[in-house]
Amino acid sequence: MKKNIQKEILDKIKRGELKMKPRWQFEVKEKGKKGVALGTLILAAIAITTVIFFVREYEPWTLWELGEVGKQIVIEDFPYWWFLAGATMVVGSTAVIKNVGDNYKRSARDIWTMTIITTVVITTLVWLIWGLF
């Protein structure tokens, strides 16, 4: 038998079985997504700072010239996990940003450019705050 969808929906509303979710829930969700994306980028910037700090302090190219021992030091001490964590967080943040508001209308290139520029800006700020320059 054909359903009377209109009647069923209105009856549910009248009986209070179907209710609107409050507007604040959606606002919190949207701001939460932006917060997660920004937080992830800040963590990525910290991870990138660590990698840059390693490169600056160790100067791997000078160690490389020392031969086998120097190469071993670079290979063993390189902060792989920080590098991997930074890259993963940038990718993760890009995926979140793509799902915020109307960002689906932007091309992948625009989203990546936006993420990379933001990461560079945050990384610079982290360096300034930590006095690493």
Next chain:
Amino acid sequence: MSRQKTDEEIIGRIKNGNSELYGVIVKKYQSLLMRYVRRVTNQAEEEVEDIVQEVFIKGYENVQSFDQTKKFSSWIYRIAHNLCIDFFRKKTPITSVIEDGEELFESGEKLIEELTIEKEKRKEILRAVEKLELKYREVVLLYYFEEKSYEEISDILHINTSNVGVLLLRAREKLKKLI
């Protein structure tokens, strides 16, 4: 003379507590969404009705998230799209229930013209559309049969307008091969 209210104005009043008006929205979109969901899922009438009812339930629950500066039809079709995806995640059906192509082609003349095929081959197109992967099938159904613009399809499928064009182009190529 009173001007007829737009869907967005009606939704504005529903958001402000005039829930009875939701019946007007259900009445207006029921048959459109039934047709769309039927074509996307290829399911029997009862299954389609259940999905469409769920669309209206989700629509009402989430109505406060609707941005009135945008088109309501794109928003409600987006919910239908999401529920069709959920349906495919739960089930693996695709058994054709469409026996007559006439209803489908009430609004699909443009596709026949673009594929440059004879009108007698309508049923073949119908079968070919059914065989397309979901992402191509949806974009073809929305553009040719629901007569949505690139902008509206972009809002429904959450992809950018150039991707809509690319999907349509590939879908047409696939259709030509299938027919």
